[in-house]
Amino acid sequence: MIDPIALFLLLLSASTPILFAALGELVVERAGVLNLGVEGMMIMGALSGFATAHYSGNAFLGFAAAALAGALVALPFAILTQFLMSNQVASGLALTLFGLGLAALFGKPVEGVKAPTMAAGPLGLNWIVWLGLAMVPAIWWFLNRSRAGLILRGVGENHDAAHALGYDVRQVRLAAIAFGGAMAGVGGAFISIATVLQWTEGMTAGAGWIALAIVVFSNWTAPGVLAGAWLFGGVTVLQLRLQAAGVRVPVQLLSMAPYLATIIVLVAISARQKFSRRAGGAAPGSLGQDFHALR
Template sequence: MMIDPLSVFLLLISASTPILFAALGELVVERAGVLNLGVEGMMITGALAGFAAAYASGNPFLGFAVAALAGAAISLLFAALTQLFLANQVASGLALTLFGLGLAAMFGKPFEGVKAPAMPIGPLRINWIVWLGLIMVPVVWWFLNRTRRGLILRGVGENHEAAHALGYDVRLTRLAAIAFGGAMAGIGGAFISIATVLQWTEGMTAGAGWIALAIVVFSNWTAPGVLAGAWLFGGVTVLQLRLQAAGVAVPVQLLSMAPYLATIIVLVAISARQKYSRRAGAAAPGSLGTNFHALR
């Protein structure tokens, strides 16, 4: 079996794009100290809203814009629950995933069986949105590490009491981070429906949002780490599809487990490193997953 390395690489970065967007968004959310388990729900919302807009307008780029808005809009439900109503973040995130999956399935019925408009191909045979994802990696890194707002955001995530005492608005910062995470997840979801599968099917994100959450852990909460994790995942996906196409004597159902098993293995390896390594240690934000309530 001949495999052209360049075409494999192109497939790999394409396969990793949905996860890359979602994980970069979630990275910013978690650096602000919020654990949003609703990534899957926001992705599927973006997948449907983006597909519907692209189909109705015939313009795929408009689809991605609408997907970003839809993802951000639905993430505000989570933001309201956790930031205003001080609800448990794990439960609220799960609620967002369940609600998003249901909502998309409900409104998606009329769009089943229709085809998305064709995506224009960008420079170097690479889709424009793939480029955008790659560009977002240094942008997010630069924002988190080289800007004042990024520093405030990290401070809020590391120790919300201290950030509050310094006069920073913890809730507003987190609200903005959550909305950004929603928009990025929405774009990631739309990439699946508009650019990869080219149609809408119920539950089409198939756990990509959860894999994105695992990749944020894998990245040790850094943007370059997210890229590495997304590419690793993309590699496993492409390899698995190649093996399926090549007719390897392993049942298709078992091959298609590969991305999920790889995610578990990677998660275990990185957690073990963070747990046992004396030097590295976990870089998880100090206030991750805890709610902030200002008494004064």
């Protein structure tokens, strides 16, 4: 028999990388920026975090380094989209390609080494899992109850109006992009430091893209992101369980499950947004548009 509580704890761990990345991207998108570079920031976080943890022997230092690396690697994207008015879709893609390449380039020396052990937190779960869960209400509070969050949402809904009110649209967006990068970095580092326990090239395997889909699924709310991350954690855990149980389906087909689930969920939620009365769903009004202040 499968113990449901043990399964839920596994789910919490499995959903953590995507939870971090998707919460970060949620803030970025609420500020009106679509950053498709999540995968690139995650893999850079996975590498920098792992390397720092390995050489320092301190996993928490690794996560701090991963946050820094994620924010830094997002810098070219921020400059391109905020100062050079580049297309956000293309710039995000460039960030993903660049991050994957850079991580592969600098990852060679730490291939095959082990991650340091981490002291487990309550219920035997990693502290980072708890941090991720705590981030959900924190970000909800920031977006819905704080003044800074209100400004951020204003910038995302209508950047021209926010600009006219005297808010610095670029500054808000730069901060949001850096935060999104840091969160994606921590999410990536969780995969390398706490899940796989080593570094392999391309190890994020699309988690960044799944995180992007979850933001759509969440209807741009923090609790929605949590629900989405748990859904995918659940599918992942179930799929691994089925593999372990020796179900007569090829492993390669079972491992498609998270990606197919992403598509199905994305379609379901897009359909609801499309056919609901409020056109455009809950997407921020200025999402993905260039901001160029003429005055």
